Every structure is written in C-alpha cells, then in structure tokens.
Amino acid sequence: MKQQIIVSGIGGQGVLFLTRVIAQVAVDRGLPVLTAETHGMAQRGGTVLSTIKVGNFASPLIRTGQGDLGLLLWDDNLTVHRTLLKSTGTILLNSEQTGEGIRLDAAKLARELGNAVLLNLILLGRAVREQAIFCSAEECVAAIRKLAPQRFVEQNLQAFQKGLTS
C-alpha cells in the first residue's frame, strides 16, 4: 500500500492535527509513514501545507503531480497546491462555492458543532466515507482518541462522525 496525501490550509486551521491523526493511523496499522509540515512564521495565518507519504518511501516531500489525495481546508489554496496532485487525484475541499473536486461547507458544519476549527475532522470523515483515504473509520476514531486533548475528544469525534455522514 502506498498513498501520498496533502493537507492544505492556513495557519490556525488545524492542518497539523489532521496530519498527525492520519499519520497515527498508519503507525497503528504498522505501515511506514513520513510527513512534512509547516512550522514557524507561516503558522501565523499564512498558507500551510502538510504532506503525508504512507508506505515504503524515504522522503517526506511530494513531487509535483504525484499526490493521490488532497484535503484542502482553505479553498483559495487549490490554485496553490493543485499541481502537487495527480490529474486523477482526489480532491476534497472545504468550500462554499462550486468547482473542482468534492466540496462541502465544512466550516458551516463545524460552526454548528460550536467551533470552525473542527472542519479538519469533518473533512477527514468525508474522505473516509468516499473511500479516498487508506484509513478506516474505526482507525481514525482510535487515532483521534489517542491524540486529542482529553476535554476535546468527544467534540472531535462528533466532527469526524458528521463528516462520515454528511
């Protein structure tokens, strides 16, 4: 099994948490995994990108045109990061507008749950439902339980479930 995934958003949106959840699923399943993340100044509201490579890889970076799946938390980033994906790659994005890829207004759904930042896990739930990602729902739930701060676990799981059923 090999899968190359990008997670794209802006600083503060929960790109890093989503990256960790997906990578944790790989570790729990015993698959080799590498991620590359954006830290530092760009985290102050700038465009941030994580790459996740599951399977037998040496480098954490994804070359142009090699990504299998894109999870985009900020729809303006589609023009910035689209080229990383294969032309046949799956795109899931949080957007109020119509256009390329599977789109859902995840921010709105997240706000209904009490916090816009939850849109990251809504998007993950949807990706699992679409069978676009290597993870199963049970594996994601286990990883979220492992990584989320105790008092946010239930809220995070609700968001994931919402994505799974939306």
Next chain:
Amino acid sequence: MDEKKQIELLMGNEAIGLGLIEAGCQVAAAYPGTPSTEILQAVIDRQQQAVEPLHIEWSVNEKIAFEVALAASYTGKRSVAMMKQVGLNVAADPFMRTAYLGVKGGMLTVVADDPGPHSSQNEQDTRLFCLQGRVPVIDPASPAEAKQLIGAAFELSEKYEMNIVLRPTTRICHSRQNVALGQPLELSRHADFKKDPARWAATPAFLPALHRKLNDNLAKIACEPDWQPRLTAGDGSYGRTALVAGGIVYAHLVDLLDELDLAGRIDLYQVVMPYPLNPDFKRRLEDDYERILILEETYPVIELQLDHPGAAGKQTGAVPREGELSPDVIYTALAAFLELPPPAEQPLERRGQRPSLCPGCPHRAAFYSIKKCFPKGIFPSDIGCYTLGMNLGAVNTVHCMGACISQGAGFFQSYRQDTSEFPTIVVSIGDSTFFHSGIPALINAVIQQTRMIVVILDNATTAMTGGQPVPHMGIAAGGRPTRAIAIEPLVKASGVDFIECCDPYDNNRFEQLLNQADAYIRSPEGGVAVIISRHGCLMDPAVRKGQETATIRILDSCIGCGKCVGAFECPALSLDTERKLALVDQDRCVGCGCCIPVCPVNAIVKEAKS
C-alpha cells in the same frame, strides 16, 4: 510486550530529543529558533524517561547555551547545546575555540539549518561553518536516522574528545516518522572536573600543539569506518557515473530514483559525515567515475572538498545555488545529468496567503499607533512574530537578534551629523529578543547619547517559536519556578531615564506616551526613551480567557475605504470590493475591538457577546 509499543510517530525534533535522553545526556541547553525549537521541548516532555539526573534549560541566548553545555562536558558528563543555524553565529566564539581545546564527556551541538529558507534570515550552511571551524558534522537523512546516529556521535565525541555537530534541516526537524524507541543508557558518571590549565585555559603558547592535535584527530575521524559514505551499488547500466547526496536531499533522491525506475541501476552514495571527508573516498571517486552529480543543501560543501574533475553540482551550475532542493528541483538536475526527458509538469510558483499577526495580537495595536504618530519615522525592528509589523509599514529593518537597538543608534548618529533635526526613530524589540542580546545594545545607545524611542513589545513569552518562557516571568524550562528578572529595573540600570509602560490596547494612552517620548528625545536633557508595550500573547489561552471580548460588527455607514484592511491589516477583516463594505470573519475575530478607533467614519462597533 507487543512489538508495536516500541514504535512511535515522532517529529524529527522529538526523535532527536528522545535520542539525547536515550544516549544518557545529562545537561541540555538551547535557545528557541525555528526549526530547532521542539528538540528541547521534547527533552522537557520526556524527562521522566531519563534514568539519571538531567538539567534542562532555555538559556538566554545560544552562546550561553553552548558554554553551559561545554563546562558540563568538562566534568565528564554528556551534554548538548541546541540552536538554529543563525544561533551558531551567536555561539561562534566559544564554538570555534572548542575545536582546539576539545571536550571530555561527549558533547553534541545540534544546529538546525533552514534551506528555503522557511523561517530564517538566511540559508547559511552549518556544514560549511564546521569546515571553517574544523568540527566534524553529521547530516542525517530522516528523523529515524537522526535519532539513531546520536549514540554513535556521543561515542565519537568521547573517543576523540571533540565537540560533534548534528545538522538536521527543516525537513528532518518538522517531518514525522515511525521511529523505534530504545532504553536510556545508565552511564553512572559523577562530575569530576580535572584541572588542566594548559588545555582549559590555553594561552597562545599552548595553541600550536592543540591545533596539531586537532588536525591529527580530523585525519583519523575522516577514516572512522562507521562514518564513511554509504554506497548503494548500481547494476552497471550507468557505467563510470555516480550520484552523491547528503541529508534529506539523499532521501528525496531515493524516492525519485524509485519513481523513475532507476533504483539499483546507478551507483548512489549517501554522505553521512560531510566533514571531514575521507581522502580515500575522494580518490575513489576520481578513479572510478568520470561524472558525478552532487546534491546537497545549501552550499557546495561536499563538492568543494571532492573537487572532482567531472563533477556536476552547485559550482558548475548543474544544481541551483540557492533555495531548497525539493524533489522537483532534483528531478530537473537529475534529468539533465542523465539525459532523461525533462519533467513534464512544472511546479507552480505561488506562495499563497502571506502570514500576518494574529487577530487580537497586541503588537498590531502597538504598530498601528507607532505608524500613526510618526508617519515619517524610521522603524528598525527585530526577529520574532513582530517582524510581521512589516505588513503595517511599521517595520523598516529586520536583521538579526538584537540588531534593532544598535541599528536605531546608527541611524541617529548618521542623521544627526547632517542636521540638528532628526527623524523620530522608533525601535521595536520583543521581550525575549531584548534579553537575548538587546541589553548591551541599549547600554551602548545610552552612552553614545542616542536620541530615539525603544518600544519593548512585552507579550510575556517567546511567541514565534511556540511560547517558551522568558526571564521576567519567573518560570524556567518545563514550568519550573525560578527568580523573575523584571525588565524595568534592567532598563533603568542601563541608564534610561524615560521609562513608561502601557497596554497597547489602550491606544489613546499609548499614543500619548509615544508623543511624550518624542518630546523627551528632542528636549535638552533627552536620550533614549523606553516604552514597554505590555499585553500577553493571544496564543496563550489564559490571555484569551482573561480579556473582555465583544462581537464586532460593521455598520451600513461603512464607506469601503479599506483602511481597516490595509493599514490595520487584521486577518479577521476583509473588503467586499463590489459592495464597498468591510467584512468581519467571525470565525477568526477574537472581539478585542482594537480595530474600532481605526475606522474614519466610526462604522466598526462592538456589541455584547450573545
């Protein structure tokens, strides 16, 4: 116990931190700086795993971190100093002399480079620094390898009594990988400093012998069997041709060869220790290969040492001389070298959204007032989140840690020579940067009779790197309580007579103080005026919770002038150009209300939170 428990998903910096604990390191000192910061944080988070006492400190700067770790090594214990690449410039003085004098217990200096750069003021290469400083340097290709090399690096350090540098780059530091955990070593060492003035206090008379010893050691280290370049042999498809790479670039190359079905078809060398290089390796490359492609970040350090007649690399222009060597960049270089078809798809050069001070950031309020009071002022600033004051036009220079105060003084001296009128110079410096290297600069500015305003942006933390403690908060690494060193008495003791403190959210008072300070610096008895702009960092949840918040709304009377978006630059505000109306993004707005006085028609209002 099941096998899975031995594997954990770790960020490169966490892997290094854990590797240090497992290798029996007993003193760990660092100053935060991207991309190195999380290493010491990982040591803090996992200190209970250490089987022996472990002193951990966020030092006031990198030079101090290095010297603390150095003396710990003199006592026979294992120690480490950690910093980002430009931090090594600050620590350069003790670092260079340590090459001659050596160490006792194993000492590593972990210096994280930032090719790109992603979050740094330059792309300097620590491997080249090590070549100049004559210090062996190790260049890991993955988080797991970085961790795995630490124990062996300590052994090398102890065998030759030399400081060894581990140089991860951003893509190692901030990558995560499944990493195997090990058992911490129990070394049972007790502090035992053996006095040896000919070495630890070496005067020039002793240095030629120490220098000779250093050169002998380097020659031996270059031949250490465990640290030789590693060959993955090809099948002869590409005769007398080889690829040579180090660090994360080697990993990118491995994946690329795999993608292109070239794995195992061409000789591939991984250089784990780029300095010192074994002369036999150099000879072998000359004898066995007509052409070699050298891939390394960021300077041509291997290429310089190999000096191969058939080399393709940064010096020959076959590989870009600047920027990160991403898989795309490597593809282009490799395709040209092997005469493969060039890559079909070119990466798009788009940077996306620029970073910005957070909504509610007290620095934004301070910068807006500074710019408003002195539209023609000169604004030297410094390294930290507040560099982003550039977006408000309130930051004109950013150089290196602590430079803003001395640069402000230099601006003053230069303008003052020409005319008795001089522009208002407003320096802005963060609290952590002030402690790091601002204090000597402030003393210098005072004794040189500089007339300028220094605004110390005190947000009670080292914000840019994720909130490390600062000396005036009375908290040391890991939350350990310690003595607090207040800023005001330090400023006063530096000879500053005008000291005021103000919350920049109170824009009226803050602007009043700025104008008073300007009058003071122009008065006969004037000198340096210091204003401490004090408000906690909004990244700290306690600060968010502790401050009043309102719902911010835009009234229909908004004229769409865009001042709140352009001049104030809050990421929670945007402009609907069609409807000529400012918009508030309620997901991002923190309800601080600092934007209210910015609106020329009073169309920004706050309502009680529903």
